[in-house]
Amino acid sequence: MQTILSTVARRWLGCLLALWAGWAVAESEIRSPDEIPGTVRVDAEGLIDLIYRIPELTLIDSRVPMDRRQGYIEGSESLPDTHTDCDTLALHLDDLDAPVAFYCNGPRCGRSAKAAQVAVDCGYRRIYWFRGGFEEWLGKGYPVIKE
CATH class of the missing domain: 1.20.5 (Single alpha-helices involved in coiled-coils or other helix-helix interfaces)
Structure with missing residues (x-):
């Protein structure tokens, strides 16, 4: 036995x-792709520049709620990639010319790439993609919000 x-x-x-x-x-x-046609890839400093230059920029955190609880970039709106489609994007963005930037955990996270591709497919025209994501942001010592 x-x-x-x-x-x-x-x-x-x-x-x-x-x-x-x-x-x-x-x-x-x-691993995220290196580029997404129809988007402009930015690094952390590029994202900061966008935030200052384009006050109407919508910053979307494509991570799931569990990841967001670890911290997020101030001013970002939570819209996990699993819920990103043309209808949910329209709730966050006024029109197809609204500037939007996506991020997730970093290069080994495909969530922001998937969400940015959805935005391209929905016809949005001012799409920025922060490929380095939260990993790069933290690595450079930039501030995060924790709740």
Whole structure:
């Protein structure tokens, strides 16, 4: 009986390790594209410049709520990529010429790339993409809001 339990336990452990290893590999392979046609890619300083130059800029945090609770860029609006479509964008942006910038966790996060692509597909024309995202922002010591 104990041998059967120990065999079952080893198989479960093996399955769990295999799942974890697969997840870890999959997570490490996620990478945002270098460019998204129809957008202008900016770095942290470029985003700061946009915020000062274009007061009507809407900054969208494409991360899920759990990530946003770790902190976010002041003035950003939460719109996770999983909820981003033409209808939800229209709730945040006045018209197709409204300037908008997207960010997520960083280059290994595809959420802002997906959201920016949705905006392009919806016909928005002034789209900025902060590919370095929250990781770059924090790495440069810029302030964040935590609630």
